[in-house]
Amino acid sequence: NLIVWAVLLWPSLLIVCIPLDCKDEQGSLSRCPSITQEKLLDRVIQHAELIYRVSEESCTLFEEMFVPFPLRLQRNQAGSACITKALPIPSSKSEIQQISDKWLLHSVLMLVQSWIEPLVYLQTTLDRYDDAPDMLLNKTKWVSDKLISLEQGVVVLIKKMLDEGILTTNHSEQSLLQYDVQPEMLESVMRDYALLSCFKKDAHKMETFLKLLKCRQTDKYNCA
Numbered sequence: 001n002l003i004v005w006a007v008l009l010w011p012s013l014l015i016v017c018i019p020l021d022c023k024d025e026q027g028s029l030s031r032c033p034s035i036t037q038e039k040l041l042d043r044v045i046q047h048a049e050l051i052y053r054v055s056e057e058s059c060t061l062f063e064e065m066f067v068p069f070p071l072r073l074q075r076n077q078a079g080s081a082c083i084t085k086a087l088p089i090p091s092s093k094s095e096i097q098q099i100s101d102k103w104l105l106h107s108v109l110m111l112v113q114s115w116i117e118p119l120v121y122l123q124t125t126l127d128r129y130d131d132a133p134d135m136l137l138n139k140t141k142w143v144s145d146k147l148i149s150l151e152q153g154v155v156v157l158i159k160k161m162l163d164e165g166i167l168t169t170n171h172s173e174q175s176l177l178q179y180d181v182q183p184e185m186l187e188s189v190m191r192d193y194a195l196l197s198c199f200k201k202d203a204h205k206m207e208t209f210l211k212l213l214k215c216r217q218t219d220k221y222n223c224a
Contacts, residue, residue, distance in 0.1 A: 037157070040153065040156060041210070041214055042214075045207070045211060047153060048203070048206045049207055051203050051207075052203040055196070055200040057139065059196040062136060065131075065133070067193050071190065081194060082194075082201070083114065083195075083198065084110075084198070084202055087111070088110075089111065096209070101161065101162075104209045105157060107205075108154055108209050108210060109155070112151045116144070116148060116151070118195060118199070119140065119147060123137070123140050125188065
């Protein structure tokens with residue numbers, strides 16, 4: 001079974017992603033004069049697509065390995081407890097269509113920054129599972145690393161497109177306080193399952209927002 005999973009799922013991890021960060025000689029983020037805004041947006045979208053795809057694979061693998069079948073339906077209820085629920089991010093199609101390019105970008109950045117610490121936490125807790133396969137651990141680490149790369153790309157994109165600084169979020173510290181106490185195993189499994197499910201949902205939002213932004217750059221009046 002694990003060999004089959006490896007054949008089916010690992011190719012997505014082997015796709016080469018061009019680094020999104022663009023630094024000057026002092027090591028600070030510049031405006032990346034060597035890359036056009038259009039190409040940078042394309043790279044950011046590529047990263048977001050891969051992050052969503054691997055998050056989907058990770059969630060499915062975790063579900064099949066650790067979640068009892070009767071409890072799998074609870075994934076549909078996970079949205080109500082997602083750590084990003086309180087963020088001022090549009091959710092309905094009509095809201096998304098109405099927000100500006102600026103808020104599309106800042107919404108992506110808020111989502112990315114809010115998930116950096118929880119994914120580090122998830123790596124730690126998965127390490128405590130006796131039978132967690134290396135493939136799941138490696139996928140989680142891969143997504144965590146790519147999320148930081150995506151953050152850097154979005155920051156540069158905001159500077160290029162909006163000619164302004166960035167919003168900083170401070171949501172993760174508070175949301176992680178609940179993880180200090182060691183829970184029972186089933187509780188831990190369901191909590192990590194909810195975390196993976198929520199991240200998959202938010203990763204899809206990141207991809208959707210960025211693709212809408214791309215569409216607006218090319219065909220402003222026909223973006224659904």
